[in-house]
Amino acid sequence: MTTLLLATRNAGKLVELRRMVEAVGLRGIEVLGLAEVPAFPEAPETGATFAENAVAKARDAAAATGLPSIADDSGLAVDALSGMPGVFSARWSGRHGDDAGNLELLLAQLHDVPDERRGAAFVCAAALVVPGASAAVTEEVVVHGTWRGRLVRAPRGTNGFGYDPIFVPEGEERTSAELSPAEKDAVSHRGRALRALLPHLKALAD
Structure with a gap:
């Protein structure tokens, strides 16, 4: 049995990866998630891109635990806000992980934006770092996933987290938070990125 560390304390992300596997x-x-391994210093997310943050988190986790580690950085890029909140999505309202505060602030900022200009995309970068005998032989893989849609004016649904309740994917009338877990996994930004990692995880299992 190969132990894989998902470098997150977000229970929703851990459930998603376990479900996909x-x-x-x-x-x-x-x-395993970070809550299931001994604690280690977690560096703040200071990268300018999703990929930079994902790689940094995966490297830290692999170095601290010796386990193959996956980390993702994902967020919402809003067309009318020139791609923001982007890498600041989880702390848009000033406090990391305040989903309700983030939603409230974003909806207030988009209050006067007409429906036809409320396009957005969820973006995810996922990194797998497999520690080797030395830093020179460490394996690193980075993949990406994007999920286009539009933003509605009030939250709907309970099957998600973050900005899911206001994001309606292209071709849908339901928000991401109104989709079933299986429906979301099949099309979401994180689902697409993590599926791109599956061949590498299969190699680890073999």
């Missing part, structure tokens, strides 16, 4: 029948992989 199970859905594709990937055996021999046990997925």
